[in-house]
Amino acid sequence: MSYVGIGCKIPQAALVAALMLNFSAAAYALEKVRILIPVRAIDEAFSPFVVAKEKGYFDAEGYDVSLLAVGGSNESALQVSAGNAEVGAASPGEAIVGIQSGKLNIRYYYDLYYANIWSVAVLPDSPIKTLADLKDKKLGVQSMGSAGTTFAKAFVKEAGLDPAKDISFLPIGLGAQAITSVRQKFVDGVIFWDAALAKLAFSGLKLREIPASDLLRTLPDVGLLARNDTIEKNPKMLVGIARAVAKGYDYSMANPEAAVLITWKNYPESRSKNPDAAEALKEGIAVNQGRLAIWTSEKIGGKHGFFVEADWQHLLQFLKDQAVVPVAPAADKVFTNQFIDQINTYDRAAVVTEAKKEDLSKLH
Structure with missing residues (x-):
């Protein structure tokens, strides 16, 4: 028998097993x-x-x-x-x-x-046809911490606008909040990524993407x-x-x-x-594979x-x-x-x- 502390008897085999268990847990801790x-x-x-x-x-x-x-x-x-x-x-x-x-x-x-995953998109009947038409317009973004703000400024700069003066942003989140903001015209359009635009379309809000140059579309992201x-x-x-x-x-x-x-x-x-359920899964796969297509x-x-x-x-x-x-x-x-x-x-x-x-x- 082995003794640990006063009046505490632990069988030798049990003690070894306990020590090995503790060692194993420590060795394999993630x-x-x-x-x-x-x-x-x-x-x-x-x-x-x-x-x-x-x-x-x-x-x-x-x-x-x-x-x-x-x-x-x-x-x-x-x-x-x-x-x-x-x-x-x-x-x-x-x-x-x-x-x-x-x-x-x-x-x-x-x-x-x-x-590049970012696109400026507007309602189908919007008068905005080109990036230059965004002068004095307001774009919705997921949040002010979104990289969409940076890319939108670069997009309008290439179109000849001053991003510091000619465009503004409003955080509108995603989902129902974003849909309401667009439909109620709190914003003139959005700068969202591909998957977000796809989900809005599946939710019934179909938007028209504003054409961008090949230079913009092929930027790494x-x-x-x-x-x-x-x-x-x-x-x-x-x-x-x-x-x-x-x-x-x-x-x-x-x-x-x-x-x-x-x-x-x-x-x-x-x-x-x-x-x-079947259509829902098709939608999920479309979002998934649409994004993963640019992972290579x-x-x-x-x-x-x-x-x-x-x-x-x-x-x-x-x-x-x-x-x-x-x-x-x-x-x-x-x-x-x-x-x-x-x-x-x-x-x-x-x-x-x-x-x-x-x-x-x-x-x-």
Whole structure:
């Protein structure tokens, strides 16, 4: 017998088992990581993150991940820079402004969107036909922390307007509030991302997008960013998080129906309000696949997350030309490809096989 303390007898085998259990729990404790998602409510457009959590891809890398919705890309970049989250997904507008000025201590390390998701949209009978027609008009945005404000200013600047004087913004949220704001003409139009416009259309508010140049439509957009000291001191975590997200993307592409149902399971408020279950799922898949279509490019050679330097140089020059930044920052201050090869070291075929074998009956 072994003795612990006064008058306390514990069998030797039980003591060893208890010690081993405690050691095992400590050895396999997951490191907590906060990922900021730049929308008020996580939905099908972000299924790779939700799938990565649901299927245990983050856990397999050693991380207990919390997905936190915030008020937009600008807020995501600010909060990561302030140390209030380890990783954030964000459009590069205000992030680049902050990097250039030295106010934000962040850098992108994994690319997500290879095309711009933002569009100005108006009611079908609106007299606004071109971006130049936005002079003295008011645009609705999800929130003032949305990257839509940055892109809208660049859009109207290219159209020959002064973004400081010729346009204003009103935060109108999403869903019913946004629909009311547009229908009651509290705003003249909206600057929203693709998935939000699709959801408004499914809710009965069909809008007409204002044509934009190829230059605007092909600008790179959302990526994952982290603080520079995190990139330097904790690359293992950044690689693991991005690898799990990459797996979530592969899964979502291999089985969109499962990806949507997993998202709805974890975020029931994102479920389509269409009472016809089959039609609702079709809507969810349309949103999901519409967004995931820009998660890849023929330019990246199959390497998830790879930054195409020429495209980002194009974006940096565009922001300078539109006076969003006074001087374009050096590309290596904005993004790094240093982790991409490591991130892509996993069995992609195994993920696809797992996705295709998913029992959908357990997700409905």
